[in-house]
Amino acid sequence: MMQLIDGKQLALTIQEEIRTEVDQYASQGHRKPHLAALLVGENPASRSYINNKMRACKRTGIESTLVQQPADISQEELLKVIDDLNQNDQIDGYIVQLPLPKHISEEVINLAISPDKDVDGFHPTNMGLMVQGSPQYIPATPYGILTMLERYQIPTSGKHCVVIGRSNIVGRPISILLSMKSPTGNCTVTLTHSRTQNIAEEVKRADIVIAAIGKANFVTADMVKQGAVVIDVGINSIDDDSQRGYSLVGDVDFEQVAPKCSYITPVPGGVGPMTVTALLMNTMKAYKQYGL
Numbered sequence: 001m002m003q004l005i006d007g008k009q010l011a012l013t014i015q016e017e018i019r020t021e022v023d024q025y026a027s028q029g030h031r032k033p034h035l036a037a038l039l040v041g042e043n044p045a046s047r048s049y050i051n052n053k054m055r056a057c058k059r060t061g062i063e064s065t066l067v068q069q070p071a072d073i074s075q076e077e078l079l080k081v082i083d084d085l086n087q088n089d090q091i092d093g094y095i096v097q098l099p100l101p102k103h104i105s106e107e108v109i110n111l112a113i114s115p116d117k118d119v120d121g122f123h124p125t126n127m128g129l130m131v132q133g134s135p136q137y138i139p140a141t142p143y144g145i146l147t148m149l150e151r152y153q154i155p156t157s158g159k160h161c162v163v164i165g166r167s168n169i170v171g172r173p174i175s176i177l178l179s180m181k182s183p184t185g186n187c188t189v190t191l192t193h194s195r196t197q198n199i200a201e202e203v204k205r206a207d208i209v210i211a212a213i214g215k216a217n218f219v220t221a222d223m224v225k226q227g228a229v230v231i232d233v234g235i236n237s238i239d240d241d242s243q244r245g246y247s248l249v250g251d252v253d254f255e256q257v258a259p260k261c262s263y264i265t266p267v268p269g270g271v272g273p274m275t276v277t278a279l280l281m282n283t284m285k286a287y288k289q290y291g292l
Contacts, residue, residue: 002258005148005231005265011273014147015060018280022061025292033287034063035119035280036085036094040078040104041071046097053095056276062283065091075104079112086114092286093119093137095279116290119282122168130173133180137282142174144274145210145231146184147281154208154229154263157186162206164219164251166193170212170233178208211251221256230257230264233271 026032035057037050050066057064069081085094094117100106115125121139129136138146149156161178165171171191178187192202194213203209203223211219212233224230234251250267258264265271 002261003152003263005152005263005270007144007148007265007270007272007274010148010151011056011277012059014277015056015280018060018062018284021284026061030292031090032061032063033283033291034065034091035283036065036067036091038067038069038081038085038094038096040069040073040097040100043097043099046099050097053276053279056280060280062280067094071101073101073104075108078104078109082109082112086112086117089291091117092291093117093283095120117286119279119286121173121282127168127173131176133182135177137285138177138278139169139173140278140282141170141212141233141271141275142177143278143281144271145174145233146177147278148231148265148271148274149208149229150184152263156184156208159187159207160190160205161187161208161210162190162192162203163210163212164192164199164203165212165214165233166191167212171210174210174212209252213251215251216249217251217253219252219257221253221260224257224260226260227262228260230261231271232265232267235267235272 022032037053039046039050054064069078085091096109098106100109110122113123115123118126119137121137126137130138156178163171163175175189175191178185179189190202192199196202200223204225206228208229209224210231214234216236216238230252232250232252236249237246238249239245240247248268254266
């Protein structure tokens, strides 16, 4: 029987746990944890993502600060802002909201972030630690996926997992994490991507499917074996006849695939809320390690 993995409810449960922890530290006289978000320019989607994160901070009692800079800021000036955040001992972690304006190198900015405050987990130091099996901060979306598997007690050891998509943000790190010798690991992992031949056949072998390819309804029912666990990371906008004129769908054809699954995440309300929550979990880790 199919069970829905309710990322929205799980996120609220974990945020309540974080709130209890924050309140305990505050009652002992400690300052509250503090997350900052750096936004360059006025990208509406970026602003929406940050507002989501700020609302989650409010629910948990974590302090949040939006550091906004104009779209025409020079790379040199932005590096000074990054340095100020690195030096500010009242801020435990911060994120740089992507995309950045074209005249600024994301790679240069990413390298300038202090690994100790890199709660997004994208700095090469943190990526390297993760690959070696001693992660400091796990990138938020993979961390959210691992937390879902753990909290729903979905067995991973000895299972065959097929990851669709090889991005540095999701596909590559989750493939590494699930193959590790760890409680939510020990999978045999196949990493597929746009150049994989016979991708449908690869996916059909999977006990666990993680779809992160960015193509609406890419995974169809004939690609998924009976009883598989399906984690849908995609969020795609498609035009429809609704009042809004569009709807959000995942990389998985949910209506057709869900009846074949043992567990499946919906879109929206699956991986998205857990990504935000994982960012707060990383902020708490930074706070306890360096801020207390």
